Amino acid sequence: MTEKAKPSPETIKAWARLMRVSRQLMERAEDALKEGGLPPLAWYDVLHELAEAGEGGLRPFQLIERTLFAQYNISRLLARLEADGLVEKLPVADDGRGQTIRVSAKGRETRRRMWAIYGRSIEELVGAKLSPDEQSMISALLGRLRHPPTAD
Amino acid sequence: MTEKAKPSPETIKAWARLMRVSRQLMERAEDALKEGGLPPLAWYDVLHELAEAGEGGLRPFQLIERTLFAQYNISRLLARLEADGLVEKLPVADDGRGQTIRVSAKGRETRRRMWAIYGRSIEELVGAKLSPDEQSMISALLGRLRHPPTAD
């Protein structure tokens, strides 16, 4: 019943490493994109989801479910993507409030160019550092930390 | 010689989990602090370093070395901390450019209150989810991903 409040040193260390390393790696991936004159990672996430969704596109609230973005964040991010011609907003037939977001050809192309850089970063930062076994080990351990414990 | 450019699915999965889980957990820790009416995590990091440094305090550039903050970020963060009376800036005897930052009593107290919440979050989010062995396993794996490969 008594909720244990104080984390052990080992727990603290795992936490600290998780926070520090993830930020470092993220930053390095961002830097690589910037150096290539490409948009930030957040754009990739959205373009990726939309590309997977295909011609049907996605509603903004579906993007929110699939990513970790807040509602207002998606709203403005989509505005920027639209301004850059990477996505288009279509009215939705049976819901006057909603819209469907679809990637444009330019959006697909941008995503492709981002992936060339981003994928290379991932390979350098993780693929080259851990064996396949270690990679699945860390995936499994991280999976246990998800909240809430999701499938996959 | 040929740099392998394309990450394997397993590598991508490890990357995706790392990014997603770390953000989720960070967010939950932030939320807990906010709910307790306490300052954000960034403040904790700085107060923590300063508390460890003791009476001697630290120079801003030393904080930059010890944390992942950018220079301008530290500069403004310290301004906010000073405005809240959590730290004091002292001139440095042998370097007219510099300053020494020292935690105030109020700063120590704030850190203590933050840790009560933050520590509990860490315990809930990591301590309760992984066994000690798993925790040291994930620490070790994350350690391999650091850049550059540092000691400890």
Add this chain to the structure above:
DNA sequence: TCAAGCTTGATGCATCTGCATCTATCGCCT
């Protein structure tokens, strides 16, 4: 000694985030 260049820290500006709130539409329930 003193000019050139480096280090320390601050700051103006643009962008991005977080929070709260707003508008418009929908679905339900009576």
Add this chain to the structure above:
DNA sequence: AGGCGATAGATGCAGATGCATCAAGCTTGA
């Protein structure tokens, strides 16, 4: 049908971040 709460998405405002640059003080070397 009509009204009410819920849902979809946008937005005003304040605070935070990133980038470039600045000012002040230090160090070095001819």
